[in-house]
Amino acid sequence: VTTPRMTPLAFVPVDADEVQRRATAFHSVMMRRRTVRDYSERDVPRQIIEAAIATAATAPSGANLQPWHFVAIGREQSGLRTRIRTEAEQEEREFYTHRAPREWLEALAPLGTDWRKPFLEIAPWLIAVFVKPFGRQVDGRAVKHYYAVESVGIATGFLIAALHHAGLATLTHTPSPMGFLNALLDRPSHERPFLLLVVGYPAENALVPDIARKPLQDVLSFK
Numbered sequence: 001v002t003t004p005r006m007t008p009l010a011f012v013p014v015d016a017d018e019v020q021r022r023a024t025a026f027h028s029v030m031m032r033r034r035t036v037r038d039y040s041e042r043d044v045p046r047q048i049i050e051a052a053i054a055t056a057a058t059a060p061s062g063a064n065l066q067p068w069h070f071v072a073i074g075r076e077q078s079g080l081r082t083r084i085r086t087e088a089e090q091e092e093r094e095f096y097t098h099r100a101p102r103e104w105l106e107a108l109a110p111l112g113t114d115w116r117k118p119f120l121e122i123a124p125w126l127i128a129v130f131v132k133p134f135g136r137q138v139d140g141r142a143v144k145h146y147y148a149v150e151s152v153g154i155a156t157g158f159l160i161a162a163l164h165h166a167g168l169a170t171l172t173h174t175p176s177p178m179g180f181l182n183a184l185l186d187r188p189s190h191e192r193p194f195l196l197l198v199v200g201y202p203a204e205n206a207l208v209p210d211i212a213r214k215p216l217q218d219v220l221s222f223k
């Protein structure tokens, strides 16, 4: 076992009032995040997407194995975008008309979603997030990634928060199933598509479902 190499923590101390102010301010920013399904064609520069993915990649991960891969697909890849939309809509049409159990469709009803996914071609960016259940050492041996799904979930949360904080809208899209993304995006078969994040500016007068978040007392208990 190797001895760990340690380095000083670059912690920025903040006084207690400022901690309180930041906690509240961040909450009011995040409260305004909504899933947007109606996008404008306005462009988003590639560097913004890069910065947000760089933020996602700062997430903690089991044993620091960073079991994620992000594929960002701009609108100039119009052929690829069309293929992603076609495959997603094919799966989603099956899902909405045959595969989804009734309870699932009932849970989705307040959102007003259906199999049509025009945003997959309209929004300036798609970010496909993959989970890598294992990595490869230089000698080719497989290394298991511990808590891979949890780690990628946290990284995706960072990504959504970073994009929202920057002033962009996102849609967390999970075409069901989404194995077609491996082939279209040239990712190895052992990587699992986690979700497809749609990124851009909302269309003018975009509407969102009138749904509520659970009150804090229902989701939080102190002991």
Ligand SMILES: Cc1cc2nc3c(=O)[nH]c(=O)nc-3n(C[C@H](O)[C@H](O)[C@H](O)COP(=O)(O)O)c2cc1C
Residues within 6 Å of the ligand: 033, 034, 035, 036, 037, 111, 113, 171, 172, 173, 174, 175, 195, 208
């Ligand atoms: C893991 C996950 C998968 C989701 N999949 C879809 C999806 O495939 N299509 C969609 O329209 N919304 C999808 N959503 C968005 C949810 O419907 C949305 O987050 C929820 O209704 C709450 O709305 P809000 O994000 O505006 O607060 C998904 C969200 C999560 C976290």
